[in-house]
Amino acid sequence: MNTLVLLCAFIMGFSIMTVELLGGKILSPYFGGSVYVWGSIITVFMLALSIGYLVGGKLSLKEPNTRKYGVIFIVAALTNLPLVLWHAELSDWVFMQIEDPRYGSLVSSIILFLIPTTIMGMVAPYSVRLLVANAESSGQTAGFLYFVSTLGSALGTIMTSFYLVLWFEIDSILYGVTIVLAIVGIVAMLFPKPLPKAEKAELINE
């Protein structure tokens, strides 16, 4: 299971950064390529991830298993869909409402990215919970998990900005991310859900 969770976290790290980088390209026709457009996007992503971490941690308290874990991925894929389908219309609508490109890009970022990124953020703490076997090794496990997921983010950043935008259209990349997240979710759901060994031992002892 460990490998599965690590792979899932890696893919999620990759996906988050892919969507974030494309965010700049999605908003620039309406609000420009200015510093504050990037400011809006990064702010909203950070905010969404922080909420996601909080909610994901809370969720992991109640009978954590890979089935629920898979559901997070599927919900992330579903909440990505409106972004893929209507980003142009939504940005255009905000553009018509708000004259100042700073607040225009901020509001657009909130509408487009807040919910899917919040869901995506839930994966990290939930992964930690699935991996941690006991309190002593929890720091190391969490550290390794962050290593893997941040490595995914780094790869997602460079692949998207150097290659993916050269090979594909923005929407195709976004559909790709959505489909991959859905597949990962289904695989995780179908995967048997053994609890970490040490906890099993504790349960038996009880």
Next chain:
Amino acid sequence: MNKYLWGLLSAAFFLLLLTPTSSSAKIVEEERSLYQNVYIVKEVGMTCMRFRKKSHNDLSQSCIFDKHPKELVFDYYKLAMGATFFLDNPEDMLIIGLGGGVLVNHYKEIYPQANITSVEIDGVVAEMAKKYFGYTDDGEQYDTHVRDGRVFVKRALRKDRRYDFILLDAFNSDYIPEHMMTQEYLEEVKALLKPGGIIMANTFSSSALFHHESATYHKVFGDLYQIHFEDEKTNRVIVVSNQSLPEKETLLQKANDYKPLLSQYGVDTLRVFDAISDEINWDTEAKILTDQYSPANLLK
């Protein structure tokens, strides 16, 4: 033999004197803006604006000769003066990408009656244009907007503004920003033109992007003229319209008419005329740049 050697040596020495080097360049002001560092540099009798510190002429965004500020330094300025062949007393002009304001200053002189709106994303650049390049927007006719060109264009469309002439000259330290090279953007700019209005775009001719960029202009506007000096590698300007472009004979007439006026700027109008071509010299199969696909800086 000796005579030739001396001749060569002195020619080399003379060339060295003329070549701007970092030792002869002096930074007179440097300011950090939201987008880049803006440097004002004095070198070999010129004042230049740069976004990078290194001393290469091609990195200068704007330059003027200190002693003859009217005379144009760069070839692309001269190519852009070719706009005069296409225009008949334009009333409303829009310049996207002010830079040092050198071109705007000249257009103001040539068309004193025109209303000129300039758009510049970087407030520091606009300030430097006023401080070092003699740019001014005093008077009701002139306007400077500090904002992203694409955003300006979209807003101007909503306000039903229309222009006789639009110059696309927005550059960052790399090239034209990606969202200002796409089919959608060009369609927006095209919609801002009065019937028969002219758009002129300052672009490069030496990169993989050349084909994509040309194909995109061709898709949106149909026929286009390119103005490009044979002996100059980098710059070309594209001229397009929302109606059919004037024939070359008409342009030649204008080139002759403007010869005396533009010669004071160091522009040989007949040379510029000769540089105009309607030849399709790009790969017509090249992929069109759109808001969905615009990896401009990767294709460069």
